[in-house]
Amino acid sequence: MPLVARLGSGIPLVARDRELDRLRAALALAGEGTAGAVLLAGDAGVGKTRLVDELAAGAEDTLVLMGRCLDAGETGLPYLPFAEALSSLKDTANRPALAMLLPQLALPAEREPGTEGMIAPSLIPGRRPEQDVGQLQLFDAVLGLLGDLSERRRVLLVVEDLHWADASTRYLLSFLLSRLRSQRLLVVGTYRADDLHRSHPLRPLLSELVRLPAVDRLDLSPFNAADARRFVEALSDDLPEDVVQQVAERSEGNAFFAEELIAVATCDDRSLPSALADVLLSRVERLSPEAQHVIRVASVRGRRVRHDRLREVAGMTDIALDTALRELVQNHLLVVNDDEVYIFRHALVREAVYGDLLPGERVRLHTAYAHHLAQHLDERGAAAALAHHAFQSHDLAQALTASIKASRESERAGAPAESLQHLEKALNLWNAVPAEDRPSDVDESVLLRRASWVAGTAGQPERAVAFGRSAVKALDGQSPEDQAEVLLRLAQALSAVDGNDEEYHEVMTRAWELMRDRDPSPTRARTLAGMAALLRQQRNGTEAREFAEKAIADGEKVGAVGAVADALGTLGLLDDYVDRHEEARINFERAIEIARGVGAVNTELRARYYFGLMYYDSGQLAEAARVYNEAGERAQETGLTWSMFGLEIRILQVLVHYYVGDWDYAAWASEPPGMSVSSTVLARLAAAATHLRVSRGDLAESERMITELRQDWHRDIQIALITGGTGGELALWRGRPELAVERVADALEWTRKLGGPWVLADIRIGAIGITGYADIAAKARRKRDAEAEAQAVEGGRKLAEHVRLTAKHGVPRTGSLGPEGRAWLARAMAEESRLTGAGDPELWQAAVDGFAYGLVFEQAVCRWRLAEALLGADRREEAAEQLRLADEVATRLKAAPLQEVVASCAKRARITLRAEEPVREQIDLFTPRERDVLALVASGRTNREVGEELYISEKTVSVHLSRIMAKLGASRRAEAVAIAYDRGLLE
Numbered sequence: 001m002p003l004v005a006r007l008g009s010g011i012p013l014v015a016r017d018r019e020l021d022r023l024r025a026a027l028a029l030a031g032e033g034t035a036g037a038v039l040l041a042g043d044a045g046v047g048k049t050r051l052v053d054e055l056a057a058g059a060e061d062t063l064v065l066m067g068r069c070l071d072a073g074e075t076g077l078p079y080l081p082f083a084e085a086l087s088s089l090k091d092t093a094n095r096p097a098l099a100m101l102l103p104q105l106a107l108p109a110e111r112e113p114g115t116e117g118m119i120a121p122s123l124i125p126g127r128r129p130e131q132d133v134g135q136l137q138l139f140d141a142v143l144g145l146l147g148d149l150s151e152r153r154r155v156l157l158v159v160e161d162l163h164w165a166d167a168s169t170r171y172l173l174s175f176l177l178s179r180l181r182s183q184r185l186l187v188v189g190t191y192r193a194d195d196l197h198r199s200h201p202l203r204p205l206l207s208e209l210v211r212l213p214a215v216d217r218l219d220l221s222p223f224n225a226a227d228a229r230r231f232v233e234a235l236s237d238d239l240p241e242d243v244v245q246q247v248a249e250r251s252e253g254n255a256f257f258a259e260e261l262i263a264v265a266t267c268d269d270r271s272l273p274s275a276l277a278d279v280l281l282s283r284v285e286r287l288s289p290e291a292q293h294v295i296r297v298a299s300v301r302g303r304r305v306r307h308d309r310l311r312e313v314a315g316m317t318d319i320a321l322d323t324a325l326r327e328l329v330q331n332h333l334l335v336v337n338d339d340e341v342y343i344f345r346h347a348l349v350r351e352a353v354y355g356d357l358l359p360g361e362r363v364r365l366h367t368a369y370a371h372h373l374a375q376h377l378d379e380r381g382a383a384a385a386l387a388h389h390a391f392q393s394h395d396l397a398q399a400l401t402a403s404i405k406a407s408r409e410s411e412r413a414g415a416p417a418e419s420l421q422h423l424e425k426a427l428n429l430w431n432a433v434p435a436e437d438r439p440s441d442v443d444e445s446v447l448l449r450r451a452s453w454v455a456g457t458a459g460q461p462e463r464a465v466a467f468g469r470s471a472v473k474a475l476d477g478q479s480p481e482d483q484a485e486v487l488l489r490l491a492q493a494l495s496a497v498d499g500n501d502e503e504y505h506e507v508m509t510r511a512w513e514l515m516r517d518r519d520p521s522p523t524r525a526r527t528l529a530g531m532a533a534l535l536r537q538q539r540n541g542t543e544a545r546e547f548a549e550k551a552i553a554d555g556e557k558v559g560a561v562g563a564v565a566d567a568l569g570t571l572g573l574l575d576d577y578v579d580r581h582e583e584a585r586i587n588f589e590r591a592i593e594i595a596r597g598v599g600a601v602n603t604e605l606r607a608r609y610y611f612g613l614m615y616y617d618s619g620q621l622a623e624a625a626r627v628y629n630e631a632g633e634r635a636q637e638t639g640l641t642w643s644m645f646g647l648e649i650r651i652l653q654v655l656v657h658y659y660v661g662d663w664d665y666a667a668w669a670s671e672p673p674g675m676s677v678s679s680t681v682l683a684r685l686a687a688a689a690t691h692l693r694v695s696r697g698d699l700a701e702s703e704r705m706i707t708e709l710r711q712d713w714h715r716d717i718q719i720a721l722i723t724g725g726t727g728g729e730l731a732l733w734r735g736r737p738e739l740a741v742e743r744v745a746d747a748l749e750w751t752r753k754l755g756g757p758w759v760l761a762d763i764r765i766g767a768i769g770i771t772g773y774a775d776i777a778a779k780a781r782r783k784r785d786a787e788a789e790a791q792a793v794e795g796g797r798k799l800a801e802h803v804r805l806t807a808k809h810g811v812p813r814t815g816s817l818g819p820e821g822r823a824w825l826a827r828a829m830a831e832e833s834r835l836t837g838a839g840d841p842e843l844w845q846a847a848v849d850g851f852a853y854g855l856v857f858e859q860a861v862c863r864w865r866l867a868e869a870l871l872g873a874d875r876r877e878e879a880a881e882q883l884r885l886a887d888e889v890a891t892r893l894k895a896a897p898l899q900e901v902v903a904s905c906a907k908r909a910r911i912t913l914r915a916e917e918p919v920r921e922q923i924d925l926f927t928p929r930e931r932d933v934l935a936l937v938a939s940g941r942t943n944r945e946v947g948e949e950l951y952i953s954e955k956t957v958s959v960h961l962s963r964i965m966a967k968l969g970a971s972r973r974a975e976a977v978a979i980a981y982d983r984g985l986l987e
Contacts, residue, residue: 045256222253697896744769823850838872
């Protein structure tokens with residue numbers, strides 16, 4: 001059997017029609033403008049690559065881009081599969097951020113004479129942190145490029161071997177898949193399912209990706225016995241029948257195993273080995289000594305190795321090396337690409353060969369690679385590879401130096417996660433390397449400070465704090481300026497993690513003590529600005545203003561313009577606090593202008609955030625939306641959307657647009673970047689998004705999110721403040737007021753433990769809790785349960801008193817709750833009036849008026865309650881007007897729960913909601929058959945009796961009941977009936 005027939009498209013595609021049809025269907029949808037992704041999972045050698053190759057080969061009028069991840073042990077380049085996939089494209093020059101992936105686009109770096117090997121000042125934490133724009137610029141550039149390409153022709157992007165993906169590749173893949181919309185793009189990712197152990201870093205990513213609507217998972221299972229036999233027969237028609245059967249059985253349905261077993265079976269005097277490693281190595285052992293030497297040398301480098309590097313390490317002449325390589329390629333152990341790179345045809349081959357090396361042989365070859373790479377450190381990725389080979393060859397000093405260099409390269413490439421890995425390796429090696437052999441241009445404190453900064457930019461704030469604390473412990477012997485810079489770095493890290501106020505104060509105070517009596521300098525100016533921000537946070541306005549003004553004076557004297565802008569932003573906050581809004585506006589605008597002029601993007605975003613908050617707190621929501629939209633665009637174009645203040649801006653975009661009724665914009669702003677929702681960043685954004693999900697009636701998904709986010713309350717108080725309220729609202733819309741009261745109590749207790757009250761949140765959450773008590777009391781009245789009604793009324797009264805006391809004694813500014821606080825207080829008092837009946841129309845009118853400044857949905861909810869109160873007072877015409885106004889808003893916003901209750905109220909009162917319609921029937925929550933089933937169940941019928949009466953099977957009745965319970969959010973049939981009665985869905 002000619003071996004060449006087994007490679008590439010020559011391998012028969014047996015029993016994969018179903019999987020191939022699914023892939024082709026996804027590709028066809030992509031061509032029609034519905035972007036998608038398929039995660040193709042299967043054991044090693046099961047045929048994932050073959051299936052993808054078949055898809056690509058048959059994809060006409062399609063741009064096919066393919067890249068492969070490297071074995072994690074090879075410490076390859078971050079984003080390698082994307083760099084490989086995009087490297088052949090010609091139209092990337094207009095996206096400079098792609099230079100981090102494609103080095104041919106990068107401009108020559110400017111460097112001062114004599115600074116070779118030194119850490120660039122802009123990369124030292126505390127020097128110019130505002131210049132780091134993170135990896136989002138690169139992510140946006142890749143997404144934009146793929147979108148542009150897909151406008152011209154359909155695009156198929158294949159990323160193979162995701163089980164070896166580096167962290168940055170995983171983040172970029174997650175970012176892309178979460179933004180698949182109308183691009184003519186299909187992304188296919190393959191990975192080994194059998195490699196994903198419980199702690200494998202790909203597992204949490206996969207669990208998030210499969211929830212995305214555009215992502216499909218396709219499991220490629222091994223062949224069954226019949227298909228395995230067909231596969232073996234298709235590969236070779238000259239094997240004896242007993243050998244075919246034996247190969248099919250021993251391969252256990254794995255295509256690659258079958259190929260290898262066939263290769264051995266065709267050789268004379270070769271029996272089938274008992275393990276695959278023996279099979280693979282037996283093929284190697286048949287080679288010439290020269291070829292065996294070459295493949296062993298290649299295995300040490302990794303899955304792929306360049307021709308010149310292999311020649312250098314193997315120590316062979318060109319003729320001898322070419323002969324050996326030809327033998328390896330002809331035996332299909334290696335394949336060669338157009339860049340003179342040799343690649344193991346299957347990773348299992350490389351693993352088997354590498355694992356068979358003797359310990360001394362392995363060390364010698366790693367040493368040879370390290371020696372070769374040390375002569376080529378100007379090559380992209382050479383430092384990371386050198387660090388790996390030096391460590392494996394036990395040259396710890398060289399591994400330390402190379403790890404530090406690799407961390408800088410990864411940081412410049414927009415890969416902070418990989419940079420952090422290299423820094424951690426360097427820190428682990430630091431004490432193992434003699435002092436005289438360590439790099440002279442850095443010390444352990446600098447590495448710790450850099451690790452703290454990189455961890456922060458990598459979205460790991462807790463680790464940033466840990467590294468910052470370690471850096472502080474190593475302050476001895478440093479100058480006051482350097483000590484202050486370390487402390488400032490820790491303070492910055494602490495400010496991003498909730499619950500560190502006391503330590504943050506201590507660290508900043510310590511930095512100021514170091515700088516207090518020093519001459520003006522950039523470090524002193526930054527310390528003054530930091531102290532101004534701290535004092536402002538502690539509501540010490542007089543001292544905060546003094547420090548801010550000193551920071552401006554020092555900063556202008558020494559040219560620390562970023563510190564000047566930072567202090568101006570603090571002055572704007574102080575002016576806003578005392579209602580000097582015009583002065584605040586001037587200071588904010590100056591801070592924004594100055595910070596933007598010098599590229600201090602973080603400082604600029606801080607000023608923009610608080611500028612918008614000034615308008616938000618004063619109830620000028622249209623102006624707040626304008627400022628936050630501009631700020632969001634600025635964050636996006638600088639790659640800082642998910643930085644500390646970038647995130648705060650995005651959250652306020654969600655909230656402001658939700659409040660003003662621009663729910664489509666709020667939905668767009670609430671989309672995460674695709675990273676894990678367990679992080680503080682994504683948990684906070686998800687919490688803000690629950691406002692929209694609950695109000696639009698996505699009740700099942702809201703329940704899942706709010707339940708998950710309850711586990712994240714410890715991360716940030718804002719998560720508790722938001723979801724404590726939305727969780728209660730969700731329970732109310734689902735007809736479960738008891739759960740609403742429970743959730744409200746949980747949230748109020750949590751905030752009390754953390755030093756509350758948090759005035760606005762406590763009033764809002766309290767109002768929702770009073771609503772729950774009022775609904776419980778109403779339910780008890782319908783059941784004539786006087787004891788339950790009395791308990792509910794008492795609970796509601798106590799909560800209402802808590803809200804009143806909070807509003808009276810807890811306000812941050814004397815006598816000023818702000819428009820939102822006053823509106824929620826009016827709502828709470830109106831809800832209290834419902835504890836004993838339909839409610840007080842005057843109090844509900846006050847609530848409607850309170851939300852009139854811009855919270856359109858909350859005002860519509862209050863109009864519905866006002867209508868109920870007016871109906872209770874027999875003021876039908878006024879009630880009809882309020883119901884129509886509420887219905888208009890609910891319909892425009894597609895707020896399904898509010899639509900439903902308004903329609904139900906109108907139906908019971910015989911009110912026509914729209915002039916062009918007859919008396920409006922209830923929203924079609926149920927089908928006619930479901931209504932019949934629910935009515936009979938409510939009358940006490942069993943499933944069998946319902947089926948007999950409706951002439952349907954008992955099983956069909958069960959299906960209808962399951963759908964009814966899902967729509968009502970009920971877990972039992974009795975609960976479904978009760979909820980339907982409460983909502984007016986049953987007469």
